[in-house]
Structure formats: structure tokens, C-alpha cells
Amino acid sequence: MSLLRVTSPHASGLKKVSQVMRDVLLATIPGILVMTWFFGPGTLINLILGGSVALAVEYGVMALRGRDPRVAISDLSVLVTATLLCIALPPYAPWWLIVIGVLTAVLLGKQVFGGLGYNPFNPAMVGYVVLLISFPVQMSSWAVPRELGAVPGIAEALQRVFLPGSIDALTGATPLDLLRQNTGLLFDDLMKTRPELSGWAGVGWFEVNLAFLAGGLWLLYRRVFTWHAPIAMLATLALCALMGFDGGSSQSGGSALFHLFSGASMFAAFFIITDPVSSAVSNRGRLIFGALIGLLVYLIRVLGNYPDAVAFAVLILNFCAPFIDHYTQPTVYGTRKQTP
Amino acid sequence: MRVLHDIHGGIHPPERKGLSQPGKLASLGLPPRLVIPLRQHLGAPAVPVVAPGDTVLGGQLLAEANGVMSVPVHAPTSGTVRAIESRPIAHASGLEDICIEIETDGLDQWVALTGTPQWQECEPAALAERVRDAGIAGMGGAGFPTAVKLTPGPKRPIELLLINGTECEPYITADDTLMQCFADQLIEGAAILAHILGAGAILIGIEDNKPEAIARVQAAVTKAGASIEVASFPTKYPSGGEKQVIEILTGQQVPSGGIPADIGIVCLNPGTAVAVREAIVDGKPLTHRIVTLTGEALSQPCNTLACLGTPIGYLLQSTGWTSEAQQRVIHGGPMMGFAVSNLAAPITKITNCLLAPTEAELPLPEEPRPCIRCGHCAEACPASLLPQQLYWYARAKDQEQLAEHRLFDCIECGACAYVCPSQIPLVQYYRAAKGQIRDSEQERARSDNSRARFEAREKRVAEEAAAREEKRAARKAAAQQQADNGGVDPVQAAIARAKAKKAQQDAQQ
Numbered sequence: 001m002s003l004l005r006v007t008s009p010h011a012s013g014l015k016k017v018s019q020v021m022r023d024v025l026l027a028t029i030p031g032i033l034v035m036t037w038f039f040g041p042g043t044l045i046n047l048i049l050g051g052s053v054a055l056a057v058e059y060g061v062m063a064l065r066g067r068d069p070r071v072a073i074s075d076l077s078v079l080v081t082a083t084l085l086c087i088a089l090p091p092y093a094p095w096w097l098i099v100i101g102v103l104t105a106v107l108l109g110k111q112v113f114g115g116l117g118y119n120p121f122n123p124a125m126v127g128y129v130v131l132l133i134s135f136p137v138q139m140s141s142w143a144v145p146r147e148l149g150a151v152p153g154i155a156e157a158l159q160r161v162f163l164p165g166s167i168d169a170l171t172g173a174t175p176l177d178l179l180r181q182n183t184g185l186l187f188d189d190l191m192k193t194r195p196e197l198s199g200w201a202g203v204g205w206f207e208v209n210l211a212f213l214a215g216g217l218w219l220l221y222r223r224v225f226t227w228h229a230p231i232a233m234l235a236t237l238a239l240c241a242l243m244g245f246d247g248g249s250s251q252s253g254g255s256a257l258f259h260l261f262s263g264a265s266m267f268a269a270f271f272i273i274t275d276p277v278s279s280a281v282s283n284r285g286r287l288i289f290g291a292l293i294g295l296l297v298y299l300i301r302v303l304g305n306y307p308d309a310v311a312f313a314v315l316i317l318n319f320c321a322p323f324i325d326h327y328t329q330p331t332v333y334g335t336r337k338q339t340p
Numbered sequence: 341m342r343v344l345h346d347i348h349g350g351i352h353p354p355e356r357k358g359l360s361q362p363g364k365l366a367s368l369g370l371p372p373r374l375v376i377p378l379r380q381h382l383g384a385p386a387v388p389v390v391a392p393g394d395t396v397l398g399g400q401l402l403a404e405a406n407g408v409m410s411v412p413v414h415a416p417t418s419g420t421v422r423a424i425e426s427r428p429i430a431h432a433s434g435l436e437d438i439c440i441e442i443e444t445d446g447l448d449q450w451v452a453l454t455g456t457p458q459w460q461e462c463e464p465a466a467l468a469e470r471v472r473d474a475g476i477a478g479m480g481g482a483g484f485p486t487a488v489k490l491t492p493g494p495k496r497p498i499e500l501l502l503i504n505g506t507e508c509e510p511y512i513t514a515d516d517t518l519m520q521c522f523a524d525q526l527i528e529g530a531a532i533l534a535h536i537l538g539a540g541a542i543l544i545g546i547e548d549n550k551p552e553a554i555a556r557v558q559a560a561v562t563k564a565g566a567s568i569e570v571a572s573f574p575t576k577y578p579s580g581g582e583k584q585v586i587e588i589l590t591g592q593q594v595p596s597g598g599i600p601a602d603i604g605i606v607c608l609n610p611g612t613a614v615a616v617r618e619a620i621v622d623g624k625p626l627t628h629r630i631v632t633l634t635g636e637a638l639s640q641p642c643n644t645l646a647c648l649g650t651p652i653g654y655l656l657q658s659t660g661w662t663s664e665a666q667q668r669v670i671h672g673g674p675m676m677g678f679a680v681s682n683l684a685a686p687i688t689k690i691t692n693c694l695l696a697p698t699e700a701e702l703p704l705p706e707e708p709r710p711c712i713r714c715g716h717c718a719e720a721c722p723a724s725l726l727p728q729q730l731y732w733y734a735r736a737k738d739q740e741q742l743a744e745h746r747l748f749d750c751i752e753c754g755a756c757a758y759v760c761p762s763q764i765p766l767v768q769y770y771r772a773a774k775g776q777i778r779d780s781e782q783e784r785a786r787s788d789n790s791r792a793r794f795e796a797r798e799k800r801v802a803e804e805a806a807a808r809e810e811k812r813a814a815r816k817a818a819a820q821q822q823a824d825n826g827g828v829d830p831v832q833a834a835i836a837r838a839k840a841k842k843a844q845q846d847a848q849q
Contacts, residue, residue, distance in 0.1 A: 003681055005434070005681055007679070010695075011354075012757070017712060117713065283718075332724050333593055333723040
């Protein structure tokens, strides 16, 4: 028998990094299923292709860095990065777009800084923004939802991905695009005129957002993250939309419901800005972090030139996170003013 | 009902307290040899007053206190002193320290004890001195000399005596057992302590996972007709930290860097209170304490009243220990205890628990993974620190930022490391960082001191030189002045006088 010399504490909780990552992956499933229902198998192809590339790259880089690649793979963090990026990319995007995006996310977004835990920016959003700036045409061709056109089968989907240009594919404007392009119609009229906008926030998009909201709430219940950043972001976004609604005029920024359930709102609130590594650390800091992202998302959507605003808003706030941290340190025990 | 205040953070690890059957005291017999360290408290080691070969009786003084921050050590039973030498002790770093080894004779003969049942008539200062003479140091784990705590000085009037019966660490049931078995003694001990402190109020705080202890103590209070409040509060680790229990029960916070006496509170362990009662009423020094022996590697986990100095190995073997190939023996609880590196090391005044877990029961930590800044640690921290930032700065050895993030307000409770999904040994980083900061502060103090001394010497030498120069100048000036004014040069005058005297002598001859 030998006596082990280890330091306290000798007990530890049950949740490990790999379990946290696994929870995040599981929580994306409802959203992915709904996306697949409305837009066809494109997202699934994105995920399989992107996931494989991500695993291979992470494995290779960790081996090159002289670390045990199996340990790095087993924490599942690279799969989370790839999954989040691939959900954000348009279904049926050409294969090279996916590959470039994943390579950028894993290499430039994460590994150049030292791998998991050291990246100042959200890796998936780094990949997304690089693609958006470099390949704006491919990035803004979003598939048409089921009710407005035929959803491609597997064979056609694979052809579109791996032989881009061989098929004259049907793509359309997203609800956010339509709103931005609107010049003459009252908001209500716009919603009624365009078939893409039937329902609350656009065909398919409302349901997709609802599914990501469900996944996010499950993560909250599992205590993977705290409510502060997501709620702050959504509340700010809704508040801005209310203030910019302008009575639904032709200059209207869109309704609060529209903003909350269109584009990447719910996905961003629960899956992107909750990335702990690149966000603010204290709960108070996360409130500010989330609220500013909500504000920027609204401003960029309404005043900017890009189809969705989440990626830019997140990267900008990633920059600000250390600054927010500096000013939001919690009051440590014994340092508050005594109340007599 | 007292208004309870919640503390920030905290965790709920499995309690496992039933394992050691709180409330019962098992007898494990007298060990053949006792190894009694001279330092079982915080402060200077006691100075031996016996020599090898001496026979001693139970309760006899073995070593006397060395200064204010020190307490004496007494023999727990009768026997012969065999050695006074360096022995392994229960220490986080596996150190050795001077111990007195006693071969017990099994007779357990004691010196005559003279108690003071009428303690109400005694001066508080005299009673505090008796507490010191009985060798009492805080029995909750820190071993702070109790007499020092009992004399906070006139600038710190004490209003509240708080008996901390929280015992929030998993597994440990020593205080629970003590409160169940010695409730009456606890009440009287608390009354004595309040008398010494001049405290108007006595409050006994017990976590609500100890209903029997709460009931027994409440019954004892009623029976004694004492004006003592018994308060229970929800179970959460680390509510039993001194600062935490004060906030829970009073809503006040001990100022950073201060002590509870700064806000008129003295907080003591129930074991300490019972020991004080024995010391004052029975005149019996502190020679035994209740130890929880627990963990699934023991077939008969229990609480026992053990002689101070009993080797850890003896206690474990007496409780049916089946050791694993790689065994951890933890002194204290699973959250803050340290691993014992030698089974010959004895228990001391601060040993509340020995835990021998199986590997399946408390799995060893995995290889740490990178911090993902998830913030669970910050949610768990009872001091509202940002452990993930402290970890970052500790690794960077950034002492300025560590101070900025208030590293020294960390109580090392381990809640952060418990919840860490990356299994980073955070507390270890903080301990190391604190050590480095203390080292560099000492280094700075030393070099400041050297510089001050060097500068003082330079100044003194320069001053002496200046003084000499000034004197010479003054003499010269005086001579010059005389020559100028009187026209008489004192040297020439002296020469003239000498010549005249010589001439006179010549003339006489």
C-alpha cells in the first residue's frame, strides 16, 4: 500500500467539460431537425462535412503541437464549434465554403491562440465572418422553405453541394432581407403581401427559432450557462424593436416578435453568445455583454448592409469582454460598506 | 425566529454523514504509545518541561506555553516519557516536528484536578489565563489559541458569542456527536466564554442536517434556563466558515483583512466550548478530543474520544481498515482536509476527522483540461471572488492583478475546484500564489530594511564627518579671533611663559 499525496478538495462534482459540450450538441438537435424539415437535408450535409473536417483538423493540429490529440478530441469542443458554424451556413452551400469556414474557425479562431479556452473570439463566428466578407454571394443564397418551393432530395442536395453550379437551384430572400429591402409598404402590408412572411416571423424561421429556444431552455435547466446573457440580449433586442417599430410604417424596423423569432436570434442568444470562453465572466458582466449584443444586432439589422447581424455583434463584444470584466468585478465578501 | 441571510455561492456535495453514526461514541482502547507534538496550535511551539525517562500522570504538564501565541501540552494518560525528538506529524507538507513520545502504562492515573464550579465569581482575565493553562486552542481546525481570542482588548467590545456548530464539511460528525453527547457541558462552556468576553448574547448556530443535535442543545438550554439562542439554517457548503456563518446569522460581514471581533463577535467551535468548561469547572486540561473515523475503506466507521497523540494508523486499524493499493488518508474533510503522508503521525487538537475513502467513493481527479471560463466557480465562490480570473493571474504570476482580484479574501474552501468541469486544482494554484506573494513581500521588506540601514549609516557617517569638520573650523576661528582681537597669540604666549619659567628656574639654581 502506498499513501497518496493529493491536495484538497478530494471530492469533485459530476459535470465534466465533455459533458457540457455534449449537452450543447444535444440541445442543437431540435433546431437542426426543424431546419431540415423546412429547408431540406442541406444543414445535415453541412454538419457531416464540417464535423469531419473539424475533427481531422483538430487532431492534426494537436498532434503537431505535441499534445495528445485524443484528449483534445474527446472534449468535443471542436464538434461544438463546427456544429454552430454549420448551422449558421446556408444549406446547400458549396463544399469548399464549408471546408474553408471550418478551417478558419478551428485554425484562426481557436488553435492560433492556443486551443480550447484561449480564444478571445467565438471561433464559429470568426469562420462565419471570414466567409461572409470573402464570399458574399454564396453566403446570402438561402434555400427556400418547404411551403414555398420543393425541398431537394438527398441526391439533388449532394449534387448541389459537391458540384456547385451544376443545378439551377432555387434560393430566395430571407425575411430579414425582405424587411430591409422594403421601401414602400407598411409593415403589416409587407407581412401580408410576401408569402415568405406569412405567420409570425417568416415561414420556417419562426419554427426554427422556436426549436432553438427550446434547446436553449433545456441548457438553462441543465445549468450549462446562466440566464444573464441570453435574456439580456433578447430583452434588449425586443426593446429596440419596440422603440423602432414606428407604428408599422414603411420605414418601420419591424416588430419585436419579428426580431425575436427571425434570423439567428434564438440560436445566437442561447448557443453563440453563451460561449463562456469569449464572453464576459461575471453575471453582471454577462448582462452588459448580452444587452450590447442585442443592441448591435438590432442596429446592424436595421441600418447595416448584411443579411444578419449576429456574427459581427458577437465579435465586437468579444473585443469588449475584458473591458467589461474590468468594470464589473463583483463585491467581494468583507469589502462592502457595512450597514449598521 | 432569527432572520437568516443567504451567502453567495456554495455547493451541495453528497453529505455522507450517516456513515460514521453521529451521536454515538465508540471506545477504541488506549494505544501503547502516544506521540504528542509540541505544536498542535497556531503559533510558537510549547517548551518541554519533562525529560526522557520521566514517569508522568494524566493531566500533567508536558510542555509549557512559549509566549502569548502559544499554549501548553499535557499528558493524556499515565506512562513514561520515552523520547523527545523529531517525528512525522500530520501536516499538509508531510513535515516532521518535535514530539514527546509516551509509553502508556494502561493505568490511566491522573494528577489531582482542582476545578472552579463557582466561576461566576472569578475575574474574566483570570479565567482566560486558566483557558490558556489548560492548553486550549480552537478545535474547529485552525488551532488558534483560544485565550488570545478571549482577550480582544478594550477597543473591541464583544456583543455576541457565536458557537459555530455548522460542521458543513461532508463526512465529519465530530461536532454533531459532541453536541448530542455533551449538550449540557456545551451550554455551561458557552456561558463561561460569554462571562470571560463580557458578551451580552450567546448564539449557537447549527446546520439543519443535524436535527438530533439541535434538539439536544435546545433541550439543554431549556433545562439550564439559560438565555441562549439556538438557530438552525439550511445545509450548504461552506456555511461553517467563520465569515460565512457570521453573515448567515447576523447579516454582517467581517471586514476584509479583519477579524470577527472588529464587529463585536467572537466565533468558537462547540468542542472548544466544552473544553473550556472542563478546564474551568473540572480543572481538566485539554488531552482528548472527538475524532470522526470514516470512509468506505473502514468497516466500522465511528466517532471516538481519542487521546491527543494517538497515531493515525492505530485509529484506522481499530476501525477495520482495509487499505487499497493506493490509499488516501485525509486529515479533515474531503473539501479542505489534506492527505496524510505517514500513518505514524498522531492526531492533534485540530484533528476533527480522518477519512479513508475508497477510490470508487471519491475518485481521483482526472488530468486537468483547459479552463473554458464557464463561470461555475464564480457562482460557487462564497467570497464572491472570480476564481477563473484568479487562476489566470496565478498562472501568469501577476501579483498586481491577484491583489486587485482580492486573492487574500479566498478562504480555500474548494467549492470552485469542486464544480470545475475541467478539474483544475484551483485551490492549489491559489495557495501557491499566496505563498509567492508572501515570499516576495518578505523579500521586499528585507531589502527595504537593508536599504534603510545602509542609508542610516551613510547619514550617520556624513553627520559625524560634518561635526568633526565643524569643531575644527570652530577652534580655528576661535584662535584666529583671539589673535586678531587681543594681539596675543596663545601659542606664542605659552612659549613665552615656558621660557620665563625656565629662566626663573635657571636663576634659582
